[in-house]
Amino acid sequence: MAACYFDVDGTLVTSNLVHPTLYYLINQGTPLQAALRVGRALLGAPRMALAELVDRRTFNELLFASFAGISEDRMVLLAEDAFENVLRPSLYPAAKGLIEKSRAAGHDVVLVSGALTVVLQQLARYLGAQESIGNRLEFKDGIATGKLLKPVVAGPEKARLIREHAKQKGYDLAECFAFSDSYSDVPMLSVVGHPAAVNPDKRLALLAKAYSWPSFDLNHPT
Amino acid sequence: MNHPCLVTLERDSAPRVLFSGDRLVEVDLPPGTRCIYPKPPATGLKDPDAAIRYALNHPLGTDPLHSKLRPGMKVTIAIDDISVPLPPMKRPDARERVLTIVLALLADHGVEDVELIIATGIHRRMKGAEIRHMVGDVIFDAYYPERLYNHDAEDKANMVEIGKTRHGDPLELNRRAADSDLLIYVNLNFVAMNGGHKSVAVGLCSYKSLRPHHNPRTIAASDSYMDPKRSKLATDIELMGRLAHEKLNIFTIETTVNNRMFDRSLEFLTKNEDDLSGAERLKLKAMVLATSKLPQGARQAIFDKFPAPYEITGVVAGATDAVHEQTITRNFEQYCVPIDGQADVLVTGIPFISPYNVHAFLNPLLVQVLAQGYLFNMYRNAPLVKKGGTLIITHPCTDKFDHEQHAPYIDFVHRLLPETRDSEVLREKYEEKFAEDPAFIQMFRTGHAYHPAHPFFMWYWGENGRQHLGRVIVVGADNEYIPKLLGWETSPSMEDALYRAKGGELRSLDVTLLKVPPIVMGDMRLPNSNSNGGA
Numbered sequence: 001m002a003a004c005y006f007d008v009d010g011t012l013v014t015s016n017l018v019h020p021t022l023y024y025l026i027n028q029g030t031p032l033q034a035a036l037r038v039g040r041a042l043l044g045a046p047r048m049a050l051a052e053l054v055d056r057r058t059f060n061e062l063l064f065a066s067f068a069g070i071s072e073d074r075m076v077l078l079a080e081d082a083f084e085n086v087l088r089p090s091l092y093p094a095a096k097g098l099i100e101k102s103r104a105a106g107h108d109v110v111l112v113s114g115a116l117t118v119v120l121q122q123l124a125r126y127l128g129a130q131e132s133i134g135n136r137l138e139f140k141d142g143i144a145t146g147k148l149l150k151p152v153v154a155g156p157e158k159a160r161l162i163r164e165h166a167k168q169k170g171y172d173l174a175e176c177f178a179f180s181d182s183y184s185d186v187p188m189l190s191v192v193g194h195p196a197a198v199n200p201d202k203r204l205a206l207l208a209k210a211y212s213w214p215s216f217d218l219n220h221p222t
Numbered sequence: 223m224n225h226p227c228l229v230t231l232e233r234d235s236a237p238r239v240l241f242s243g244d245r246l247v248e249v250d251l252p253p254g255t256r257c258i259y260p261k262p263p264a265t266g267l268k269d270p271d272a273a274i275r276y277a278l279n280h281p282l283g284t285d286p287l288h289s290k291l292r293p294g295m296k297v298t299i300a301i302d303d304i305s306v307p308l309p310p311m312k313r314p315d316a317r318e319r320v321l322t323i324v325l326a327l328l329a330d331h332g333v334e335d336v337e338l339i340i341a342t343g344i345h346r347r348m349k350g351a352e353i354r355h356m357v358g359d360v361i362f363d364a365y366y367p368e369r370l371y372n373h374d375a376e377d378k379a380n381m382v383e384i385g386k387t388r389h390g391d392p393l394e395l396n397r398r399a400a401d402s403d404l405l406i407y408v409n410l411n412f413v414a415m416n417g418g419h420k421s422v423a424v425g426l427c428s429y430k431s432l433r434p435h436h437n438p439r440t441i442a443a444s445d446s447y448m449d450p451k452r453s454k455l456a457t458d459i460e461l462m463g464r465l466a467h468e469k470l471n472i473f474t475i476e477t478t479v480n481n482r483m484f485d486r487s488l489e490f491l492t493k494n495e496d497d498l499s500g501a502e503r504l505k506l507k508a509m510v511l512a513t514s515k516l517p518q519g520a521r522q523a524i525f526d527k528f529p530a531p532y533e534i535t536g537v538v539a540g541a542t543d544a545v546h547e548q549t550i551t552r553n554f555e556q557y558c559v560p561i562d563g564q565a566d567v568l569v570t571g572i573p574f575i576s577p578y579n580v581h582a583f584l585n586p587l588l589v590q591v592l593a594q595g596y597l598f599n600m601y602r603n604a605p606l607v608k609k610g611g612t613l614i615i616t617h618p619c620t621d622k623f624d625h626e627q628h629a630p631y632i633d634f635v636h637r638l639l640p641e642t643r644d645s646e647v648l649r650e651k652y653e654e655k656f657a658e659d660p661a662f663i664q665m666f667r668t669g670h671a672y673h674p675a676h677p678f679f680m681w682y683w684g685e686n687g688r689q690h691l692g693r694v695i696v697v698g699a700d701n702e703y704i705p706k707l708l709g710w711e712t713s714p715s716m717e718d719a720l721y722r723a724k725g726g727e728l729r730s731l732d733v734t735l736l737k738v739p740p741i742v743m744g745d746m747r748l749p750n751s752n753s754n755g756g757a
Binding site for chain 1: 636658659667
């Protein structure tokens, strides 16, 4: 038994973590609340940009701090809309086909992303993925604290989570596949027997070539 | 008296010049070596367009094409892909000429629903520029990409099973082709294993329909697969082809080309080295020197730069069987050289190109295909070399792959071959798994990679050669690892390879050189026997 582990942002969808987050921030109860939240997020933007250069995990933590104060109900309520309006339109044309092919080959499909599970689950349902591993917000009395529950899904942590997930499910990692677009996901790609670079950034494209990993983009419809 | 294409070397004969990938190397072969040279190019048709029109109006075994046409009908034209001819021919390609005339005929008869499909089978998708080169600007601009496109063997929604052969093997074909009122196949026949029933049954099918005949047993039972009458591969494919003909309305057009692979300025490469003029000798020396000094990329660029000036030698149209019989006859007329008796040692140079690496590097698996596959199979009646004999090839066997076209080959060579070279084990244990690999399938469908089952077929292609030959020795390999992986030995020089081939025997060995390219086939006559020499 084997699984196909898919990174999401940049791999299956053109959008990144920022897009659904902005959707949430813009869609607040009143325009004033929305403006305040977006304004606060913009103030933190330079720090986030710096963090993105240094460490993906810190970036995630800073980004999700913008959710502080939003109720759990609202998070769930907006998840479907965020998927329909942000993620679904930004799916790569061939993404669904690739997932279908993976399932047809008898593999379980698992999405592994820094995105919030609440949105990720919508995408998983749409694509027919069996599971999703994403980030979870901490809630106190039904209100988001702006902190992420551990483990924070990012960079090398993805590799550990995949290893653990495979062990739990009884998958042979040597038979498993992993797909990602980003050099920051090299650890995740390295733990499986069949890594593949999808819409790779420059550094990953070079690495994929050096290690003879399959490399392709999902821009062309199939 | 010897055939003019057979030369027996003497003590003072000049060294022979062989391809060693994209290099030219000089080798000394012992006196008495029998060299088989390609036949001079057959005369090309003076007016190919007239010949095409004549063939369409005077088809074999069926009515003329125009009589099959009616306004409003659905017509699909399938076309051979870039794997033939090698290298790609100078424009206009034979297919452009045929298509131009056929499309005009369709338009004249009010046929508007026309689509052109490149019958890639599970080969890589052709790129836009390659398609343009093949079909010409006018057709390309008018039809590409909506109505001129590559067959997609993995597009399940657009494949349809049209039936099963009497052996129960399913034939799954391109839905558009299967649903058409008329399917016209435009072939360019390069070698005898091309064309005929293979065109539709392989060019437009899926992996599922290839598996029953693209396997080691079929290849091992083919003697040779360049001789359709003695090829189990051809017989099995014919079964599927006949099924296609039962269900579909097919009109076949086949063209043959001569073997004018090199332009006039390089034609000396096909000549007996003893007959070269002073100027040609100088040019040859310069080429040997240049290819030994230039970096690989530059050498490949040189050979890629010159499309072959092939000329069309024949056009036949109509019912597949009748058409193909004539095509094969013409094919053999161009390539076959009569040979008496098998050799102990067959020497041949491995060139830079095969059907599967146009505009890409000839990777180690393809070197194997050329050596134990295609070149070994260049015979009729019996192999050029005795059972258990030695094949000596010149090639660097560089561990290099095109990452785009040959991605699944890399895994096959570096992951599977170290485990086993046994074709049956590879087929049973790994072939289907590879064929379903989602990453490789994606590269095949949206990139320009070969299907992940293709490297397996390439390995099987060498099966009858592997079973027949005692050993393969590589001269000029730049590493030990790849030849060893392929089950071959290495020698630093031809002299050393011949010494090894002798294996301590006192008697002198019969050595035969197959001088390629261009293509030449040995028409073997065995003394006092009808036996095939045990291929």
